[in-house]
Amino acid sequence: MTTLKAKLQDDLTTAIKARDELRSSTLRLTLSAITNEEVAGKTARELSDAEVLKVIAKEAKKRREAADAFAKGGRPEQAERELAEGRVLDEYLPKQLTDEELREIVAQAVEEAKAAGAEGPRAMGAVMKIVNPKVAGLAEGGRVAAAVKELLA
Incomplete structure (x- = not known):
């Protein structure tokens, strides 16, 4: 290999x-x-x-x-x-997630965080903890954070 x-x-x-x-x-x-x-x-x-x-x-x-x-x-x-x-x-990196794919993953994470009792802007850390392992290498941190902020607002 x-x-x-x-x-x-x-x-x-x-x-x-x-x-x-x-x-x-x-x-x-x-x-x-x-x-x-x-x-x-x-x-x-x-x-x-x-x-x-x-x-x-x-x-x-x-x-x-x-x-x-x-x-x-x-x-x-x-x-x-x-x-x-x-x-x-x-060319050597995995294909990046589209905005729609990223938004979908973040939306699921927001729901999970809400179910765990984290809501609103303060839930940012909880949501990022859920999202980051799922999107590692597939989306840049700045894009992820922006999507999370947008969906928590």
């Missing part, structure tokens, strides 16, 4: 051979972020696929944030480059 990290390394080799600069630089940066994560802490270790996915998601989020910053700063070329790198990383 090929690990996700091994797949990234294979894809990097393919991208280098194909002279795909965008893909190879994006994968190189991501692999070094994975390596940094592996050597962080007291002992070096091999990351599980789930942990590698978290690193990829974090890297993809950095690209989106950088793209926003570049766009607001009037630098569309850099913004487009960051978005393109983000799209490369998105």
Whole structure:
């Protein structure tokens, strides 16, 4: 069974051979972020696929944030480059939930929290505890929090 990290390394080799600069630089940066994560802490270790996915998601989020910053700063070329790198990383992430799917999961969690006695804006923490494990890796935290706030209001 090929690990996700091994797949990234294979894809990097393919991208280098194909002279795909965008893909190879994006994968190189991501692999070094994975390596940094592996050597962080007291002992070096091999990351599980789930942990590698978290690193990829974090890297993809950095690209989106950088793209926003570049766009607001009037630098569309850099913004487009960051978005393109983000799209490369998105290929390795699970398909994100649509707004409707996310809203449905959050609505169920709100009902569960109500049944447990948590209601209104103060129920935010209780609802997030129910929702987060269900949407881990499938929706960004900011989107989840916004959906929860909206349905609790």
